[in-house]
Amino acid sequence: MVHTISRRISRRVAATPPSGIRKFFDIAATMDNVISLGIGEPDFVTPQPILDAGIASLQRGETAYTSNSGTIELRTALSRHLQQLYSVSYNPEDEIIITVGVSEALYLAMTAILDPGDEVIIPEPCFVSYAPEVIFAGGVPVTVPTYVEHDFQVTAADIAAAITPQTKAILLGYPNNPTGAVMTRAVMLEITAVAEQYDLLVISDEIYDQLVYGVPHTCVPSLPGMRDRTILLGGFSKDYAMTGWRIGYACATPDLLAAMRKVHQYTIMSAPTTAQMAALVALESGAEHVKRMRQEYDRRRRLIVAGFNTLGLDCFEPRGAFYAFPSVRRSGMSSDDFANRLLAEERVAVVPGDAFGASGSGFVRASYATAYEKIEEALNRIESFMRRHG
Numbered sequence: 001m002v003h004t005i006s007r008r009i010s011r012r013v014a015a016t017p018p019s020g021i022r023k024f025f026d027i028a029a030t031m032d033n034v035i036s037l038g039i040g041e042p043d044f045v046t047p048q049p050i051l052d053a054g055i056a057s058l059q060r061g062e063t064a065y066t067s068n069s070g071t072i073e074l075r076t077a078l079s080r081h082l083q084q085l086y087s088v089s090y091n092p093e094d095e096i097i098i099t100v101g102v103s104e105a106l107y108l109a110m111t112a113i114l115d116p117g118d119e120v121i122i123p124e125p126c127f128v129s130y131a132p133e134v135i136f137a138g139g140v141p142v143t144v145p146t147y148v149e150h151d152f153q154v155t156a157a158d159i160a161a162a163i164t165p166q167t168k169a170i171l172l173g174y175p176n177n178p179t180g181a182v183m184t185r186a187v188m189l190e191i192t193a194v195a196e197q198y199d200l201l202v203i204s205d206e207i208y209d210q211l212v213y214g215v216p217h218t219c220v221p222s223l224p225g226m227r228d229r230t231i232l233l234g235g236f237s238k239d240y241a242m243t244g245w246r247i248g249y250a251c252a253t254p255d256l257l258a259a260m261r262k263v264h265q266y267t268i269m270s271a272p273t274t275a276q277m278a279a280l281v282a283l284e285s286g287a288e289h290v291k292r293m294r295q296e297y298d299r300r301r302r303l304i305v306a307g308f309n310t311l312g313l314d315c316f317e318p319r320g321a322f323y324a325f326p327s328v329r330r331s332g333m334s335s336d337d338f339a340n341r342l343l344a345e346e347r348v349a350v351v352p353g354d355a356f357g358a359s360g361s362g363f364v365r366a367s368y369a370t371a372y373e374k375i376e377e378a379l380n381r382i383e384s385f386m387r388r389h390g
Helices: 020-028 048-059 072-086 101-113 130-136 156-162 185-197 254-267 273-285 287-310 335-346 372-389
Strands: 096-099 119-124 140-145 167-173 201-205 230-235 248-251 364-367
Touching: 048 273, 072 096, 072 248, 072 273, 096 101, 096 254, 101 130, 101 201, 101 230, 101 248, 101 254, 119 130, 119 156, 130 140, 130 167, 140 156, 156 185, 167 185, 185 201, 248 254, 287 372, 335 364, 335 372
Parallel strands: 119 140, 119 167, 167 201, 201 230
Antiparallel strands: 096 248, 230 248
16 A cells, blocks of 8 residues: 555654755765864863763663653752852752753743644744744744844844734744854843733743853843743753763743653653763863863854955854854855855865755854864865855
């Protein structure tokens, strides 16, 4: 018996395109001598004390499930951590859940709050999973473009203009992937005032919170009136170079957290035990390691941004995460053409900006989470490319 795709696969899944990032990784993996500025992953190994904590946990035989919410020790340490950094407090008993990376935390948030047809406002360019996760939960993503002229900060006016009677939440991701943009406190206060005016939830993905350069990070639930209408998402992958450990978290009021925990219970059971033990040490003793990694990212950031601007690939100054987002319009190529031809001709992998939304058209994302020397060589290759085409 022959089954058609339309009958066997959910319409919402079938209509969602594959990640625009993966295509370039898959192509690059088949080629020799490729310098990848595409992957959004620290090139550092997880700091040794954190590694040792994970190994010791395994050696102690700690291989069973933990509480659905995660170990109380990790949740308590995370509560202290957020209080110390941002003066925002969460009860570890019923306002924090440990998840399988921030990706699961996002899935839990969307599944817990959305009914069919509910709308979520999403500034673009943004991380590739934002709109699909809304769709998979039965919601409707409503994208709002941001512009380099505003340093890719979304404005309160643009968000207000997108609100309808079906709007349930605003999904923010700052520091931003792919642009490296950060939000000033003043702009964020204007946005949170809109959220309060229209009684909207805010889901704030702050996975890059400690990777900021010369500016403070604005933690959304720390703003006046926002703790009880914000679902805070975070994790250990970027700040602590723990991507493969798959450990994240969500913080919210007890009613929201209980709904998310319910989905988590039926889907995951609990985050990896070994990773939770390592994450506890990351919070307790990882600050100096984060500082050293941040300083090195900053050194690379200044190199790559200056390099792009020298080559005529206009690049605003990213102040967070580890991405540069240069314009390729002077090349006369589309984002996709530029990325494809650069990979084919010079073996340098970048990601087309429109993989992160329509307002990323004309840009490419270049990650500087790779060695300084590799970035130098990549810029040399891009210079050769631009001499031929620019």
